[in-house]
Amino acid sequence: xxxxxxxxxxxxxxxxxxxxxxxxxxxxxxxxxxxxxxxxxxxxxxxxxxxxxxxxxxxxxxxxxxxxxxxxxxxxxxxxxxxxxxxxxxxxxxxxxxxxxxxxxxxxxxxxxxxxxxxxxxxxxxxxxxxxxxxxxxxxxxxxxxxxxxxxxxxxxxxxxxxxxxxxxxxxxxxxxxxxxxxxxxxxxxxxxxxxxxxxxxxxxxxxxxxxxx
Numbered sequence: 001x002x003x004x005x006x007x008x009x010x011x012x013x014x015x016x017x018x019x020x021x022x023x024x025x026x027x028x029x030x031x032x033x034x035x036x037x038x039x040x041x042x043x044x045x046x047x048x049x050x051x052x053x054x055x056x057x058x059x060x061x062x063x064x065x066x067x068x069x070x071x072x073x074x075x076x077x078x079x080x081x082x083x084x085x086x087x088x089x090x091x092x093x094x095x096x097x098x099x100x101x102x103x104x105x106x107x108x109x110x111x112x113x114x115x116x117x118x119x120x121x122x123x124x125x126x127x128x129x130x131x132x133x134x135x136x137x138x139x140x141x142x143x144x145x146x147x148x149x150x151x152x153x154x155x156x157x158x159x160x161x162x163x164x165x166x167x168x169x170x171x172x173x174x175x176x177x178x179x180x181x182x183x184x185x186x187x188x189x190x191x192x193x194x195x196x197x198x199x200x201x202x203x204x205x206x207x208x209x210x211x212x213x214x
Contacts, residue, residue, distance in 0.1 A: 049121045050128035051179045057114045057136025058175050061143045062168050064106030068147030069160030071098045077156050095208045103144055110136045127186060134189035135175075135182060138196035143167050145203040152210050 075081040087094075114136055118129045147164035154160045182188055 049124050050132060050183045051175075053114060053117045053121070053124060053129065054132040054135050054179055054183065055172075055175050056117055057110050057132055058139045058171055060110040060113050061106055061136065061139035061171065062165060063109065064102055064140070064144050065147040065164035065167075066157075066161050067102045067105065068144055069151050069164055070157050071102060071148060072151040073154050073160040074151075074157045092208055099148060099204060102148070103140075106140045106144060107137065110140050128183045131183045131186055131189040134186070134193045138189075138193045139171055141193075141196045141200040143171075145200040145207075149203050149207050149210075152207050 072081065089097075111133065114129070114133050118124055143164070146167065147160070150163040151160045154163065182192075
């Protein structure tokens with residue numbers, strides 16, 4: 001499993017273009033906020049910092065979808081999936097190695113974006129900031145696990161990526177419609193995170209069984 005993990009990491013770091021999607025959302029969001037503040041004198045943004053922080057973290061979640069999409073669909077498209085299955089490494093270890101190589105990137109970039117935004121806006125309360133972080137972690141777990149599932153079921157990276165990106169619209173709608181209730185305390189964000197972990201675990205186990213049976 002460690003060998004697969006290292007191999008996947010080498011593939012990621014070999015292509016610098018991978019880092020571009022993780023940089024674009026924070027830059028666009030920061031620029032749009034700066035324009036709004038300068039145009040309206042900060043009045044419109046009053047009380048919206050928590051919403052922007054939550055939105056930024058959730059925008060980082062789908063950025064790992066291309067990695068997850070390439071995990072198995074890419075191997076199938078390159079005709080190397082059968083070779084992996086014939087290798088002496090157990091299928092379960094192959095699956096976990098690929099998953100563990102994917103998950104750290106959206107998690108790390110989401111947390112970095114969240115804490116950088118909080119540092120730039122110290123007026124955000126600790127409760128709102130922690131709730132925002134928990135929400136972004138939930139979004140990362142759900143997006144990554146379902147992207148991995150799509151990668152197992154489709155034949156091309158393009159198809160897996162397109163299916164994975166369908167999560168962006170409902171994710172943004174949930175943030176838009178429910179951010180006020182979500183950021184009021186830590187109980188709801190904690191419950192959502194626990195549910196996300198359970199869903200991610202179920203999807204991962206189901207995906208591993210699917211991969212073993214291929």
